[in-house]
Amino acid sequence: MVDSPRQNNDNRPLTTDRIVVLGTTGAGKTTLAGEIARALEMPHVELDYYRFRENWVETPNDEFRESVREALRGDRWVADGNYGLARDVIWPRATMLVWLDYPIYVVMWRLFWRTVGRGVFRKVLWHGNREKLWWHFVTRDSLFLWALKTHWRRRRQIPEQLERPEHGHLELVHLRSRRATREWVRAALPK
Numbered sequence: 001m002v003d004s005p006r007q008n009n010d011n012r013p014l015t016t017d018r019i020v021v022l023g024t025t026g027a028g029k030t031t032l033a034g035e036i037a038r039a040l041e042m043p044h045v046e047l048d049y050y051r052f053r054e055n056w057v058e059t060p061n062d063e064f065r066e067s068v069r070e071a072l073r074g075d076r077w078v079a080d081g082n083y084g085l086a087r088d089v090i091w092p093r094a095t096m097l098v099w100l101d102y103p104i105y106v107v108m109w110r111l112f113w114r115t116v117g118r119g120v121f122r123k124v125l126w127h128g129n130r131e132k133l134w135w136h137f138v139t140r141d142s143l144f145l146w147a148l149k150t151h152w153r154r155r156r157q158i159p160e161q162l163e164r165p166e167h168g169h170l171e172l173v174h175l176r177s178r179r180a181t182r183e184w185v186r187a188a189l190p191k
């Protein structure tokens with residue numbers, strides 16, 4: 001991939017107010033978005049909250065898009081998620097994309113431990129949902145299958161999307177390793 005000329009990997013301080021964190025399922029989008037939001041004292045908008053209702057029922061597409069539009073109405077926020085369904089709602093409002101573009105083995109390792117931890121400790125997610133450990137090991141709804149299915153497609157689609165004129169305003173922070181992410185966070189976020 002050819003890096004974008006507007007890329008910000010040089011550890012400059014963040015000067016943006018509307019950040020979207022992207023990456024394959026399990027890469028650490030929500031964790032990083034939460035860290036950025038806390039450090040910059042900005043609201044954290046977790047897009048999965050708006051997509052999934054109780055018992056993992058998906059919010060209808062139009063309602064999801066409208067909820068996201070409303071959640072991102074403010075002047076300052078950090079959002080996490082890859083919803084192409086709402087890209088035309090999210091990206092025009094954003095000023096920066098932080099892309100966790102880790103190798104698949106890193107993503108799968110992180111996803112494994114996150115899934116096991118959530119399953120074993122019965123962590124409550126949005127609207128009372130809890131991950132069902134067996135889902136991810138024996139069903140087609142597996143996050144592992146989803147990660148494998150979307151990882152390379154996302155690596156192709158994000159640069160293609162960034163080449164579009166309507167996304168020319170976005171600054172890109174393209175992070176390809178956990179080390180690069182740690183270094184960027186240390187340099188870019190206030191202590």
